[in-house]
Amino acid sequence: VLFRSKTIRQQVNFTLTKGGFEVIEAEDGVDGIEKLKANKDVKAIISDINMPNMGGIEMVKAINTSNELPHPPILMLTTEGAAEIVAEAKKAGASGWITKPFKPEVLIEAVKRLVG
Numbered sequence: 341v342l343f344r345s346k347t348i349r350q351q352v353n354f355t356l357t358k359g360g361f362e363v364i365e366a367e368d369g370v371d372g373i374e375k376l377k378a379n380k381d382v383k384a385i386i387s388d389i390n391m392p393n394m395g396g397i398e399m400v401k402a403i404n405t406s407n408e409l410p411h412p413p414i415l416m417l418t419t420e421g422a423a424e425i426v427a428e429a430k431k432a433g434a435s436g437w438i439t440k441p442f443k444p445e446v447l448i449e450a451v452k453r454l455v456g
Contacts, residue, residue: 341365342372342387342396343417348440352386352417352447359448369394373402373409380410383455384435386447389418389425397425397432404433413454417442 341356341363343349353363364379366372368391376382385403389396396416403409413435420426421439429437436450 342368342385342391342399344368344388344391348388355442355444355447356386356451358444359451361451368392369396369399369402372399376403376409376412382410382412384412384451385414386417386451387414389416389420389429397429397434400429400432400434415450415454417447 341349341352343352344367349365353365356363364375364382366375370393372385372387387396387399394402396418400414403414404411414433415436415438416429416434417438417440419440426437435454438447438450
């Protein structure tokens with residue numbers, strides 16, 4: 341779970357933990373990649389677009405072009421809804437998109453679909 345906002349990270353963590361998932365939190369794309377390197381069995385990533393150091397789309401590109409990292413599905417959870425940003429994220433390799441504010445049941449179902 342990658343969000344610059346600690347509050348959003350906590351909300352997503354609470355929702356997913358309640359849904360039966362184990363959650364690892366990261367503050368931005370750089371932190372997320374480091375945590376992915378250390379936890380190669382991650383089943384899915386949930387990321388915001390706007391983050392310091394490395395934004396969501398840049399992180400998606402870095403993960404999906406790496407030969408050293410696993411390539412779990414990546415769900416974007418963001419306030420951004422512009423068609424061109426969604427298209428850019430999908431082109432980079434994002435698997436799905438949910439806009440904030442999110443409904444907990446929608447997030448849980450989306451993650452269940454991503455991880456099978």
